[in-house]
Amino acid sequence: MLARFTENLKSKVENFGAVLRFGFQALRLVATEGVPPRLLTEQLFECGVKAIPTTLVSGFFVGAIMAIQIELQLRNFGAEGAVGGVATSVTIRNVGPVLIGFILVGKVGALTTAVLGTMRVTDQIDALTCLGVDPIRMLVAPRLIAAIISCFLLLTIGLIVSVGGGSALAWLNFGTNPWHYISQIPKFVSLESLLTGGFKSLAFGTLLGSVACYQGYWATGGAAGVGKMVRKAAINSLVGIIVADFFISWIISHFLRGIGH
Amino acid sequence: MIEFVNVTKRFEAQAVLEKMSLTIEKGEIVFLIGRSGVGKSVSLKCLVGLLKLDAGEIRFDGRSTAELDEKEWMGLRRRCSLIFQNPALIDSMTIYDNLALGIRAMGLAASRSNERGLIEREIAQVGLDLSLLKRYPLELSHSTQKRVSVARALVVGSEALLFDEPTTGLDPINTARINQLIEGLGRAGRTIWVVSHDMHCALAVADRILLLEGAHIAADLTPKTIRSSNHPLIRQFLEEADARPLH
Numbered sequence: 001m002l003a004r005f006t007e008n009l010k011s012k013v014e015n016f017g018a019v020l021r022f023g024f025q026a027l028r029l030v031a032t033e034g035v036p037p038r039l040l041t042e043q044l045f046e047c048g049v050k051a052i053p054t055t056l057v058s059g060f061f062v063g064a065i066m067a068i069q070i071e072l073q074l075r076n077f078g079a080e081g082a083v084g085g086v087a088t089s090v091t092i093r094n095v096g097p098v099l100i101g102f103i104l105v106g107k108v109g110a111l112t113t114a115v116l117g118t119m120r121v122t123d124q125i126d127a128l129t130c131l132g133v134d135p136i137r138m139l140v141a142p143r144l145i146a147a148i149i150s151c152f153l154l155l156t157i158g159l160i161v162s163v164g165g166g167s168a169l170a171w172l173n174f175g176t177n178p179w180h181y182i183s184q185i186p187k188f189v190s191l192e193s194l195l196t197g198g199f200k201s202l203a204f205g206t207l208l209g210s211v212a213c214y215q216g217y218w219a220t221g222g223a224a225g226v227g228k229m230v231r232k233a234a235i236n237s238l239v240g241i242i243v244a245d246f247f248i249s250w251i252i253s254h255f256l257r258g259i260g261h
Numbered sequence: 262m263i264e265f266v267n268v269t270k271r272f273e274a275q276a277v278l279e280k281m282s283l284t285i286e287k288g289e290i291v292f293l294i295g296r297s298g299v300g301k302s303v304s305l306k307c308l309v310g311l312l313k314l315d316a317g318e319i320r321f322d323g324r325s326t327a328e329l330d331e332k333e334w335m336g337l338r339r340r341c342s343l344i345f346q347n348p349a350l351i352d353s354m355t356i357y358d359n360l361a362l363g364i365r366a367m368g369l370a371a372s373r374s375n376e377r378g379l380i381e382r383e384i385a386q387v388g389l390d391l392s393l394l395k396r397y398p399l400e401l402s403h404s405t406q407k408r409v410s411v412a413r414a415l416v417v418g419s420e421a422l423l424f425d426e427p428t429t430g431l432d433p434i435n436t437a438r439i440n441q442l443i444e445g446l447g448r449a450g451r452t453i454w455v456v457s458h459d460m461h462c463a464l465a466v467a468d469r470i471l472l473l474e475g476a477h478i479a480a481d482l483t484p485k486t487i488r489s490s491n492h493p494l495i496r497q498f499l500e501e502a503d504a505r506p507l508h
């Protein structure tokens with residue numbers, strides 16, 4: 001039982017190592033040779049633009065939810081005036097990047113794994129190699145870069161909408177003046193929160209892009225195998241994002257304590 | 262032109278090829294037959310470098326493939342094209358763009374009109390209509406896609422063509438067409454290596470017929486000598502071929 005658990009854990013860690021190597025291999029290729037612009041534009045459209053509506057809706061409601069929850073907490077301390085600042089800060093540092101990551105796992109991760117997996121099991125990827133085309137450059141690099149850029153841009157869009165959602169709720173529910181709500185934001189949202197959020201979104205984009213591409217790129221076992229890989233990629237990305245969120249938060253909090261915040 | 266010297270390829274514990282040796286001369290048409298799962302596709306993939314050998318050596322034109330760098334591999338893959346069992350056309354690209362992939366990656370056309378000329382010539386060579394060039398692979402029948410995949414190999418000017426089960430899954434009419442195409446390409450001087458379990462076709466087209474069994478070449482025959490072979494598998498393949506009506 002324990003042996004099976006450790007065996008399982010070991011294979012998970014190895015798989016994660018392989019995913020990271022694969023992601024870095026693709027990023028190194030981008031650094032040396034760039035990405036074909038037309039392919040990148042195509043993927044940015046697939047990955048980023050198509051996820052905007054979902055981001056708008058989720059962002060708005062997340063802002064509203066955060067406002068409700070945080071107002072309840074702050075009221076006990078008589079600090080409900082700070083709700084806009086606290087809600088936005090938490091959204092930027094944590095909820096936002098994770099949520100955008102999850103949206104992209106569902107919206108593009110699954111599609112990416114399925115497309116690359118199908119290309120693998122029908123020999124399209126090997127055919128590219130035989131024609132002198134580097135499949136990593138043509139298929140993986142544009143998808144990975146698009147995932148990273150999209151994660152960052154969608155976080156920005158989602159945040160703006162969440163401020164809208166939060167202030168609208170606070171106004172309708174608690175009668176808080178929206179301008180007051182917004183004016184609280186700079187008091188709580190430091191440069192460090194912005195950097196944390198931005199860094200997390202880039203990290204999660206890299207993670208979910210690498211996982212989705214890797215699992216598809218190395219799919220085996222025909223259509224059924226591709227199906228399994230799609231599921232595996234989704235689960236690995238979701239768990240990976242949460243674990244990475246913990247480690248990044250932990251490291252940053254230690255770092256900040258270290259420099260005397 | 263193609264030489265396998267004691268080639269060994271394993272997948273984990275399973276030895277798919279074990280000290281397999283064979284030689285294919287320039288201009289020959291050679292059929293490699295064998296039961297499914299014995300390693301026929303694996304041997305083709307080893308030749309073009311999609312799989313790495315565990316031991317032994319493959320020589321192409323006298324040069325060991327172990328010495329090749331990335332650029333030289335591209336050169337080999339240009340001179341020696343693998344036509345997969347799946348048509349393996351890129352779904353998201355038109356037929357034209359599929360055919361242009363290799364030309365562009367290998368820098369074979371001086372201009373766009375030069376490129377179009379190459380593509381139109383080979384599409385006609387495989388007996389397809391130029392109007393197909395604007396279509397997408399999944400709009401075409403399987404047998405048409407297969408012929409496009411042959412054209413995609415011809416377009417880069419390969420001297421050697423490797424066919425992985427070119428007629429498996431095709432109806433008799435399209436099987437006959439593909440066989441004629443292969444024979445025509447062979448008679449025109451190209452080196453042809455076909456992996457197949459279609460003994461009918463082998464008897465009609467091949468200069469030589471090799472049997473892959475037990476991880477190595479178990480028989481090396483010609484259509485003339487094959488009838489006198491007493492290898493049980495060869496006999497079985499022959500009986501099966503004789504039982505089917507000619508098409």
Ligand SMILES: Nc1ncnc2c1ncn2[C@@H]1O[C@H](COP(=O)(O)OP(=O)(O)O)[C@@H](O)[C@H]1O
Nearest residue numbers: 272275277295296297298299300301302303304
């Ligand atoms: N990439 C691979 N990984 C693991 N095993 C493989 C791989 N490719 C082929 N094999 C195994 O090698 C054996 C030979 O496969 P293959 O060459 O495709 O057979 P065939 O003679 O039908 O073309 C099979 O048992 C197959 O399962």
Ligand SMILES: [Mg+2]
Nearest residue numbers: 301302346425
């Ligand atoms: Mg095969």
